[in-house]
Amino acid sequence: MSRWNNDYNHGAHPAVLEAFIKTNQESYGGYGLDEWCERAAEKIKTHLGSTDADIHFMVGGTQVNYTVIAAALRPYQGVISADSGHIHVHETGAVEHTGHKIHVVKGENGKLSAASVEAEAENYRTSGVKEHITQPKMVYISFPTEYGTLYSKKELEEISAVCRKYGLYLMIDGARMGYGLGAKVNDLKLSDLAALADVFYIGGTKCGAMMGEAVVITNNELKDNFRSYMKQNGGMLAKGWTLGLQFYTLFENDLYFEITGRADKYAMEIREAFEKKGIDFYIDSPTNQQFVLLSEEQMRKLEKKHIFEYQFPEGDRHCVRFCTSWSTKPEDVEELKADILAL
Amino acid sequence: MSRWNNDYNHGAHPAVLEAFIKTNQESYGGYGLDEWCERAAEKIKTHLGSTDADIHFMVGGTQVNYTVIAAALRPYQGVISADSGHIHVHETGAVEHTGHKIHVVKGENGKLSAASVEAEAENYRTSGVKEHITQPKMVYISFPTEYGTLYSKKELEEISAVCRKYGLYLMIDGARMGYGLGAKVNDLKLSDLAALADVFYIGGTKCGAMMGEAVVITNNELKDNFRSYMKQNGGMLAKGWTLGLQFYTLFENDLYFEITGRADKYAMEIREAFEKKGIDFYIDSPTNQQFVLLSEEQMRKLEKKHIFEYQFPEGDRHCVRFCTSWSTKPEDVEELKADILAL
Amino acid sequence: MSRWNNDYNHGAHPAVLEAFIKTNQESYGGYGLDEWCERAAEKIKTHLGSTDADIHFMVGGTQVNYTVIAAALRPYQGVISADSGHIHVHETGAVEHTGHKIHVVKGENGKLSAASVEAEAENYRTSGVKEHITQPKMVYISFPTEYGTLYSKKELEEISAVCRKYGLYLMIDGARMGYGLGAKVNDLKLSDLAALADVFYIGGTKCGAMMGEAVVITNNELKDNFRSYMKQNGGMLAKGWTLGLQFYTLFENDLYFEITGRADKYAMEIREAFEKKGIDFYIDSPTNQQFVLLSEEQMRKLEKKHIFEYQFPEGDRHCVRFCTSWSTKPEDVEELKADILAL
Amino acid sequence: MSRWNNDYNHGAHPAVLEAFIKTNQESYGGYGLDEWCERAAEKIKTHLGSTDADIHFMVGGTQVNYTVIAAALRPYQGVISADSGHIHVHETGAVEHTGHKIHVVKGENGKLSAASVEAEAENYRTSGVKEHITQPKMVYISFPTEYGTLYSKKELEEISAVCRKYGLYLMIDGARMGYGLGAKVNDLKLSDLAALADVFYIGGTKCGAMMGEAVVITNNELKDNFRSYMKQNGGMLAKGWTLGLQFYTLFENDLYFEITGRADKYAMEIREAFEKKGIDFYIDSPTNQQFVLLSEEQMRKLEKKHIFEYQFPEGDRHCVRFCTSWSTKPEDVEELKADILAL
Structure with missing residues (x-):
C-alpha cells in the first residue's frame, strides 16, 4: 500500500535527519536564540529581496495562524477569510478562541478576490454603526489554497493593493508554500510575497522538515514583541535550534x-x-x-x-x-x- | 417630528417611573439579592407553568447574549445562528470575543429551520475529524427575529426536538419578546418557550422598562453559578433591585x-x-x-x-x-x- | 433599622429622578449619541481644565475596569494593582477573563507607592527573558481606595512620574470619586487627575446616580475606537441618554x-x-x-x-x-x- | 566550555535519533493517531498501575500547562499555584491569557503545603460573596519544583486529600519528572502520581527527547474531548508519531x-x-x-x-x-x- x-505522513528529508545527527553532540542556546535560527533566517532572507524581515520558527501551522492573527488584531477587529480557509474550517475555532471574528467570504476555487475583499472593507468603511460591528483588519489567504489552487501574481497584487488602500494586513498561510512555488504555472516568488504581504509563513512540516514553519514578518507594525506572543501561545520551542537547523538544511542548496x-x-x-x-x-x-x-x-x-x-x-x-x-x-x-x- | x-428611544413606561419614585426612600440589598427581584421572578414564573426556572435580571441584550453563551459552552464548542442573528451582525463580535465560533446558517425570513439546525448537527456527528472542528452545542434564535418575523409553535417544537436529539441547548433572544407574544398570528406563550428552550430572555429595554432583561434558565445544566458569570461579564448591577422593580411593575397586571x-x-x-x-x-x-x-x-x-x-x-x-x-x-x-x- | x-443601597438623588420624569416624554438617539451625554460631557470637562478628553458613560464599575484595561493592553501586557485592588479581589477575575495578568503588589493602607510601581517596571526593564514574562503596562489605583484612604497630590504626582518614565498607563478607579474629592484632607481636584492619569472614571452609582460611571480618557492612545470596546463588552447602554442625563444633573450645580x-x-x-x-x-x-x-x-x-x-x-x-x-x-x-x- | x-541544550538521546532513522521510510497516520503513540501509551501505562488513563503527546510544557488548565476550568474558576510556579512566573501570562486567574500562594522551598491549599479552598467555601470572587478549582504543583525540590509521598498525599475534600483538581507539572523520580531521597513513583493527581505530565524535552511531553489524564472529568483542546491550542502535532516514538524509545527499557x-x-x-x-x-x-x-x-x-x-x-x-x-x-x-x- x-x-x-x-x-505529512513521512518523517523528514534524509538531509534533515543527517543534520540532526551531525549536531547532536553540540549544545545550543534555548528558545530560538541560537546560531541555526540565525543562519536559517539569513538563508531565507536571500530569497526575500530584503534583509528587513523578522523571521521566527514555530512548530505548526495552526499555532502560527492564531498567534499571528491574535498578535496583529485589536479585540474589536477581525480577519477576512475564504469559506474554505483553514482557519475557518479545520482549526477547531482557534482564531475565535483568541477572541476574533472571521469575516467569511465565499471563495472561488478556494480563493478570495480583490473585489470580495474590497466589498468587506467598504461595508465597514461606509457603516453608520461601526461600533456595533467588527472591523475587518486582516486578510488571510493560503498559497496554495486548501484546494491546491494558486493565486497569480496579478491576483495577489490586486489583493495587496486593496489591503493597502484600506489599511488591512495581508497574511499568507504557506503550509504548502513549496508546492505553490514549484508549480509549473506559478509566477510568484518568495520576494513577491515579501513585497505584497505583511506576514506569511513558509511551511516546513509538509515540505521536507520533521516539523516547523518559518514565519516571515515584513510589516514593522507586526514585529513588535512577537516572541512574547510566541511564548504566550505555546509556540516557542525550547530547543528552537532544531527548527532553525531544519530550515537551514532545506534552504542551503535550494533543496x-x-x-x-x-x-x-x-x-x-x-x-x-x-x-x-x-x-x-x-x-x-x-x-x-x-x-x-x-x-x-x-x-x-x-x-x-x-x-x-x-x-x-x-x-x-x-x-x-x-x-x-x-x-x-x-x-x-x-x-x-x-x-x-x-x- | x-x-x-x-x-428604545423613550425612557420608561410611566408606571415604571412611578415605581422608582415610590421606592426611592427605601434601602435594599445589592447585586440582585433583594425583594423586588424575588417578587418579579415570582410574577414571571406564573407565566412559565413551572416554578423551577432560575431568573436573573441583567441590563442589556448584548450582555445577556454573550454571558449566557459563554456560560453554556466549553471552549471548543460553538453556537448556531441565522446569518441575520443579532449576535452575528450587531454585537461587535462579542460572542467570538468570549472565544466561541458562531456557526452561521443562511436563514429564511430571519429564521432558522429545524432542518438547517439538524444539518449542522449531523455534519459534526458524522465528521471523522471532530477534533479539528468546533462542536455546535447551542442554537440561538430570536423571537421575534431581527426582521420582526415569528416562529410558529410548530416550528419551535421542531427546532427544540432537533436540539434535544443532538444535545444542543436552545437559546431564545427575546429582546422584543413582548412584540412577538402580542402579535395577532402568534401561537406561542411564555410557558411554551419555557418548555421548549433551555434559556431565553424577556426583553425589558424595548418593552416598557428604562433598561433591563429578564433571563430565564430552565435547563439545570445552565443554572450552575450563573451569578459568577454575570459578575465576571460586567452584567451584575449594583442596584439590582431597580431591574426587579421594573419587571415586577411590568408583569404586575400584565402591563x-x-x-x-x-x-x-x-x-x-x-x-x-x-x-x-x-x-x-x-x-x-x-x-x-x-x-x-x-x-x-x-x-x-x-x-x-x-x-x-x-x-x-x-x-x-x-x-x-x-x-x-x-x-x-x-x-x-x-x-x-x-x-x-x-x- | x-x-x-x-x-449603593438607595435609588437615586431626587434631582435625578426629577430629571427622568421631566424627559420621559422625549425621544432620543440611542447608544450614548444624544444631547444629554454631550451636555454632561461638557459639564464634566469644565472641571478637567481641558476640553480634550473623551468622555463615555457606562453602567457599572466592573464593566468599566475590565473594558478600559482590555482596550489599553496588548495580550502579553498586564496591569499593576495593590493586593487590595477591586480588580484583584472582587470582580470574579474579570481582568484575567479578558486575558490579562494582574501584577499584584503589596499595598500600604490600600495604596500603591511610586517605589513599588517602579520596582515592577524595573523588574521587567532589566529582565533578560522578557518574552517569558508579562510586561506591566498599566497601573490601576483606586481613589479613594477600597479602604477609604486617599492618595495625596504629591503621592499621585510621584506615581504618575514613574508611569511616564516607564511608559505605563495610569488608570484611576473612581467608583467613590466624590467621597475622595470631598474629604477634608484631600488636596486633589478632577483637573489634577486629568493631568496625572491617562484614564479615570467618576463614579455615579455610589454617588447619587441610580447607575452609571463617567469614563474620562485623556491619553489619545486610549481613545481609539473605545465605543467598539464598550459595545463588545456589553457596556453600551441602549438608552445611553439616561446615563448622560444623570451626570448632567449631578454636575449641573456641583450637586x-x-x-x-x-x-x-x-x-x-x-x-x-x-x-x-x-x-x-x-x-x-x-x-x-x-x-x-x-x-x-x-x-x-x-x-x-x-x-x-x-x-x-x-x-x-x-x-x-x-x-x-x-x-x-x-x-x-x-x-x-x-x-x-x-x- | x-x-x-x-x-535542554542538547538534541536528543542517541536512541531517540536512532528511532527517527529507523522509521524514516515508513508512513504513519497524522495527529497522534498512530501505532507509536499507542505503543508509547501502553509502555507508560505499565508504570501507572492502571490502564485507565488517557495519554496524549504534546510538544512543550507551556502548551501543556495552559491547555490542561483551560480544558479543566470554567471561566469563573482559577488555579492555585506557588509564587514560584512556572505558570505564574515564566509563561508570559499564558494561563491568564486563557481567561483564568492564578491564585498565588507563598510557597516554601518552591512547594505548596496541604495547609496553604486548604486555606485557599476554605476562603472560597466560607465566602459570603462567592459570585464576586474566583473559585479555586485546580491546584498546580511542579515535581520537581522550579527550585529542584521534591514533594514527599506524605506531602503529596496530604495535598491530594485536601484537593479531594474540596473538589479541586490536582495537576502536576512534570517537565523534569525524570529528575524527580530519579533522586535518591524520592519516595514517589509514577503509579503514586497517577493515584494522587488528576492529571500530570511526564517531561520529554528536558529528559532525553528532542521535544515532547506525555500528558497523563486519570480523572474522567478531564478526559472529555481533550484532543479538541489540543488542536484549538496549537498543541496537536501533525506528525504526532514522532512524539510517540520518542516516548516509546525512552520507556522501552526504562531508559x-x-x-x-x-x-x-x-x-x-x-x-x-x-x-x-x-x-x-x-x-x-x-x-x-x-x-x-x-x-x-x-x-x-x-x-x-x-x-x-x-x-x-x-x-x-x-x-x-x-x-x-x-x-x-x-x-x-x-x-x-x-x-x-x-x-
Whole structure:
C-alpha cells in the first residue's frame, strides 16, 4: 500500500535527519536564540529581496495562524477569510478562541478576490454603526489554497493593493508554500510575497522538515514583541535550534524548491493519467493536491493498493484527494499511474 | 417630528417611573439579592407553568447574549445562528470575543429551520475529524427575529426536538419578546418557550422598562453559578433591585402584554396603510417592526415629518424600518397613516 | 433599622429622578449619541481644565475596569494593582477573563507607592527573558481606595512620574470619586487627575446616580475606537441618554460635590463618636467608609438598630464597615452617634 | 566550555535519533493517531498501575500547562499555584491569557503545603460573596519544583486529600519528572502520581527527547474531548508519531529512568564538591538543578570554563544555577568538580 492521503505522513528529508545527527553532540542556546535560527533566517532572507524581515520558527501551522492573527488584531477587529480557509474550517475555532471574528467570504476555487475583499472593507468603511460591528483588519489567504489552487501574481497584487488602500494586513498561510512555488504555472516568488504581504509563513512540516514553519514578518507594525506572543501561545520551542537547523538544511542548496517542485511534477503525471481515463476533477489544481471525482467502482479498485483521503460524495461520484510530497517515490508514482490507466 | 426609527428611544413606561419614585426612600440589598427581584421572578414564573426556572435580571441584550453563551459552552464548542442573528451582525463580535465560533446558517425570513439546525448537527456527528472542528452545542434564535418575523409553535417544537436529539441547548433572544407574544398570528406563550428552550430572555429595554432583561434558565445544566458569570461579564448591577422593580411593575397586571400588544396593533394599522398604497414590504412582519420598500420620492416626503431608520438600497427603492413601541401615541399613528395614504 | 452597610443601597438623588420624569416624554438617539451625554460631557470637562478628553458613560464599575484595561493592553501586557485592588479581589477575575495578568503588589493602607510601581517596571526593564514574562503596562489605583484612604497630590504626582518614565498607563478607579474629592484632607481636584492619569472614571452609582460611571480618557492612545470596546463588552447602554442625563444633573450645580462632601462630613462625625469611646479603627480613613474594630458585645449592641457590613475577625475584635452616602439622613447620623456613645 | 546552564541544550538521546532513522521510510497516520503513540501509551501505562488513563503527546510544557488548565476550568474558576510556579512566573501570562486567574500562594522551598491549599479552598467555601470572587478549582504543583525540590509521598498525599475534600483538581507539572523520580531521597513513583493527581505530565524535552511531553489524564472529568483542546491550542502535532516514538524509545527499557537518575547522581557529586569548599546553596535540592551561592570571585573563576545560569544577587553573593541532564558527560562532571575544589 502506498500513502497518498496527505503530505505529512513521512518523517523528514534524509538531509534533515543527517543534520540532526551531525549536531547532536553540540549544545545550543534555548528558545530560538541560537546560531541555526540565525543562519536559517539569513538563508531565507536571500530569497526575500530584503534583509528587513523578522523571521521566527514555530512548530505548526495552526499555532502560527492564531498567534499571528491574535498578535496583529485589536479585540474589536477581525480577519477576512475564504469559506474554505483553514482557519475557518479545520482549526477547531482557534482564531475565535483568541477572541476574533472571521469575516467569511465565499471563495472561488478556494480563493478570495480583490473585489470580495474590497466589498468587506467598504461595508465597514461606509457603516453608520461601526461600533456595533467588527472591523475587518486582516486578510488571510493560503498559497496554495486548501484546494491546491494558486493565486497569480496579478491576483495577489490586486489583493495587496486593496489591503493597502484600506489599511488591512495581508497574511499568507504557506503550509504548502513549496508546492505553490514549484508549480509549473506559478509566477510568484518568495520576494513577491515579501513585497505584497505583511506576514506569511513558509511551511516546513509538509515540505521536507520533521516539523516547523518559518514565519516571515515584513510589516514593522507586526514585529513588535512577537516572541512574547510566541511564548504566550505555546509556540516557542525550547530547543528552537532544531527548527532553525531544519530550515537551514532545506534552504542551503535550494533543496526545499527541488523536493517540492518534484512532488508537483509527480502530481501532474498522476493528473494526466486520470485525464487520459476521462476522470473528472473536483477542482483544477496545479499543485501537489489533486481532488478527483471517482465512481464507486473506481474508488474501490484503487483503494486496494493505495491509501488516499475521502472528501465527500459529489452526486453519484466521490471526491477523493491524492497528495504527492517531498517523500513520494518515483516507483510509487509509476504504479499509481498504471493502476489508474487500468481502471 | 415623530420617531419611528427604533423601539428604545423613550425612557420608561410611566408606571415604571412611578415605581422608582415610590421606592426611592427605601434601602435594599445589592447585586440582585433583594425583594423586588424575588417578587418579579415570582410574577414571571406564573407565566412559565413551572416554578423551577432560575431568573436573573441583567441590563442589556448584548450582555445577556454573550454571558449566557459563554456560560453554556466549553471552549471548543460553538453556537448556531441565522446569518441575520443579532449576535452575528450587531454585537461587535462579542460572542467570538468570549472565544466561541458562531456557526452561521443562511436563514429564511430571519429564521432558522429545524432542518438547517439538524444539518449542522449531523455534519459534526458524522465528521471523522471532530477534533479539528468546533462542536455546535447551542442554537440561538430570536423571537421575534431581527426582521420582526415569528416562529410558529410548530416550528419551535421542531427546532427544540432537533436540539434535544443532538444535545444542543436552545437559546431564545427575546429582546422584543413582548412584540412577538402580542402579535395577532402568534401561537406561542411564555410557558411554551419555557418548555421548549433551555434559556431565553424577556426583553425589558424595548418593552416598557428604562433598561433591563429578564433571563430565564430552565435547563439545570445552565443554572450552575450563573451569578459568577454575570459578575465576571460586567452584567451584575449594583442596584439590582431597580431591574426587579421594573419587571415586577411590568408583569404586575400584565402591563407588559398590554403595551406591547398595542404596539403590534399600531404596526398592523401602519402596515395596512402602506398596503393600501401598493407599497411593498422587504419582509412580511406581523410585529412592531415593519421593513418597507419606498421609492426615493416617497422616502423624501415621509422624512419631512417622520424619523425612521434607513436600512439599505434595494434595487431602485430603499428599505427602511418603521417601529412602533410601548410609547407610541395613537395620534402619531393617525398622522403617519394619513401621511402614507397621501403619498 | 438604618443601613450603613454600603453606599449603593438607595435609588437615586431626587434631582435625578426629577430629571427622568421631566424627559420621559422625549425621544432620543440611542447608544450614548444624544444631547444629554454631550451636555454632561461638557459639564464634566469644565472641571478637567481641558476640553480634550473623551468622555463615555457606562453602567457599572466592573464593566468599566475590565473594558478600559482590555482596550489599553496588548495580550502579553498586564496591569499593576495593590493586593487590595477591586480588580484583584472582587470582580470574579474579570481582568484575567479578558486575558490579562494582574501584577499584584503589596499595598500600604490600600495604596500603591511610586517605589513599588517602579520596582515592577524595573523588574521587567532589566529582565533578560522578557518574552517569558508579562510586561506591566498599566497601573490601576483606586481613589479613594477600597479602604477609604486617599492618595495625596504629591503621592499621585510621584506615581504618575514613574508611569511616564516607564511608559505605563495610569488608570484611576473612581467608583467613590466624590467621597475622595470631598474629604477634608484631600488636596486633589478632577483637573489634577486629568493631568496625572491617562484614564479615570467618576463614579455615579455610589454617588447619587441610580447607575452609571463617567469614563474620562485623556491619553489619545486610549481613545481609539473605545465605543467598539464598550459595545463588545456589553457596556453600551441602549438608552445611553439616561446615563448622560444623570451626570448632567449631578454636575449641573456641583450637586455631585455637595452630596458626597456632606457624606464625608457625616462619616467624620461618626468616626469622632467612635474615637470618643476609645474604639479603634482598622485603618485611618478620611472618607465615607469607616472600618471599625468592635468587640463582640459592641457589635451585638449596635446591630440591633443598625445594619453595617462585617469584614473579618481581627484578634478578639471584629472589623466592620460603616458607610455614609449621598442618601444618608442627618437624623440617622445623630441616632448612630448616640448609640455609639452609649456603648 | 561545558554547558550547565540548563537541561535542554542538547538534541536528543542517541536512541531517540536512532528511532527517527529507523522509521524514516515508513508512513504513519497524522495527529497522534498512530501505532507509536499507542505503543508509547501502553509502555507508560505499565508504570501507572492502571490502564485507565488517557495519554496524549504534546510538544512543550507551556502548551501543556495552559491547555490542561483551560480544558479543566470554567471561566469563573482559577488555579492555585506557588509564587514560584512556572505558570505564574515564566509563561508570559499564558494561563491568564486563557481567561483564568492564578491564585498565588507563598510557597516554601518552591512547594505548596496541604495547609496553604486548604486555606485557599476554605476562603472560597466560607465566602459570603462567592459570585464576586474566583473559585479555586485546580491546584498546580511542579515535581520537581522550579527550585529542584521534591514533594514527599506524605506531602503529596496530604495535598491530594485536601484537593479531594474540596473538589479541586490536582495537576502536576512534570517537565523534569525524570529528575524527580530519579533522586535518591524520592519516595514517589509514577503509579503514586497517577493515584494522587488528576492529571500530570511526564517531561520529554528536558529528559532525553528532542521535544515532547506525555500528558497523563486519570480523572474522567478531564478526559472529555481533550484532543479538541489540543488542536484549538496549537498543541496537536501533525506528525504526532514522532512524539510517540520518542516516548516509546525512552520507556522501552526504562531508559528514561536510567538517564535521568544518572544526571541526579552527577548533580549530587557536584553538590558535594561545593559543600566540601564550604559554599552555600540557595536552596537544598536533591535533583539535577543546583542553586549555588558564589562570591564574585568564585563566579568569575568558574565562568572561564563553565557556562551556568545567573539567577539573582543574594547579599554580596550571587545565586547561580548548575544543571546536569541526560546529556551530561562524566568527564565534564569530573572537570567541574576539580574546578570547584580548586576555588
